[in-house]
Amino acid sequence: MEKVWDVLIIGSGPASLTCAIYTIRGAVSTLVLAGEAWGGQLMLTTKVDNFPGFPDGIEGPDLITNMRKQAERFGSTILNKTVTNVDFIKTPFEIFVGEEKYLSKTAVVATGAQTVWLNVPGEKELIGRGVSTCAPCDAPFFKGKVVAVVGGGDTAMEEVSVLTKYASKVYLIHRKDTFRASPVMQKKVNNNQKIEIIWNTDVTKVNGELGIENLEIKNNKTNEVKKLKVDGLFVAIGHKPESDLFAGVLERDEKGFIKVHEGSKTSVPGVFVAGDVADPKYKQAITSAGMGCMAGMDVLRYLDLDFTISTTKI
Numbered sequence: 001m002e003k004v005w006d007v008l009i010i011g012s013g014p015a016s017l018t019c020a021i022y023t024i025r026g027a028v029s030t031l032v033l034a035g036e037a038w039g040g041q042l043m044l045t046t047k048v049d050n051f052p053g054f055p056d057g058i059e060g061p062d063l064i065t066n067m068r069k070q071a072e073r074f075g076s077t078i079l080n081k082t083v084t085n086v087d088f089i090k091t092p093f094e095i096f097v098g099e100e101k102y103l104s105k106t107a108v109v110a111t112g113a114q115t116v117w118l119n120v121p122g123e124k125e126l127i128g129r130g131v132s133t134c135a136p137c138d139a140p141f142f143k144g145k146v147v148a149v150v151g152g153g154d155t156a157m158e159e160v161s162v163l164t165k166y167a168s169k170v171y172l173i174h175r176k177d178t179f180r181a182s183p184v185m186q187k188k189v190n191n192n193q194k195i196e197i198i199w200n201t202d203v204t205k206v207n208g209e210l211g212i213e214n215l216e217i218k219n220n221k222t223n224e225v226k227k228l229k230v231d232g233l234f235v236a237i238g239h240k241p242e243s244d245l246f247a248g249v250l251e252r253d254e255k256g257f258i259k260v261h262e263g264s265k266t267s268v269p270g271v272f273v274a275g276d277v278a279d280p281k282y283k284q285a286i287t288s289a290g291m292g293c294m295a296g297m298d299v300l301r302y303l304d305l306d307f308t309i310s311t312t313k314i
Contacts, residue, residue, distance in 0.1 A: 015275025
């Protein structure tokens with residue numbers, strides 16, 4: 001007879017592993033299908049200074065590895081396998097890795113979100129060495145320095161506003177001649193003397209070896225190419241939630257983020273969600289961990305309720 005897990009968690013970032021810590025300590029069998037490239041965005045992060053409990057900071061990969069060890073210490077089973085299909089109509093739920101099938105009474109989707117990158121030469125090579133996607137995380141590293149932000153929405157405006165508290169100058173580079181950000185956010189940026197807006201411009205290359213030396217930028221109206229000397233580059237053109245697997249299965253918003261219905265519930269009873277796949281606003285390791293805690297506790301309550309109903313019927 002195939003094993004039926006109490007909870008199966010899809011994903012491997014702070015949300016997934018925190019959820020696993022709570023569910024396994026709640027005495028329910030817990031399987032985490034972490035994916036072949038496990039660990040989420042923390043694997044691409046260098047020093048993390050804003051996660052509570054680490055006064056001297058901690059390297060991103062070390063932080064997520066510690067979370068995994070903690071979940072495993074309590075008895076969670078974690079497999080580096082990538083989910084390819086789900087069936088949340090049948091009970092128990094069926095989750096597939098290729099031809100392999102796993103059964104579970106409940107499921108937690110914690111697949112995260114991926115940064116939308118510029119995909120230009122030098123960008124990926126300098127992630128963590130000048131290239132970032134999170135001003136609240138990394139702005140203090142650029143105190144008194146010159147940085148650039150690429151984007152034109154509210155996220156870009158927020159990144160710029162945070163950076164002006166530390167950097168001596170912030171370039172805001174946008175490929176169009178108008179922002180899509182809200183008028184309130186635009187006003188805040190326009191009134192800040194530290195910010196210089198560069199319109200109709202694309203970043204075409206990031207130059208540097210140990211750190212950023214300059215950006216190659218191109219005016220898409222005149223085709224003029226020049227170099228812009230900066231110490232940091234913050235990419236703020238969006239995040240793509242890893243939710244395509246659940247299209248037509250779970251309710252999502254217009255951007256693909258899974259909708260949350262009270263606590264951590266999704267549109268399917270017994271399926272919960274946590275982390276960046278359901279969070280278009282905060283996108284922090286600590287908020288993902290908090291959402292993982294919520295999902296874990298909701299799973300325990302759901303299973304307890306299900307158990308009560310079952311025994312009452314008998």
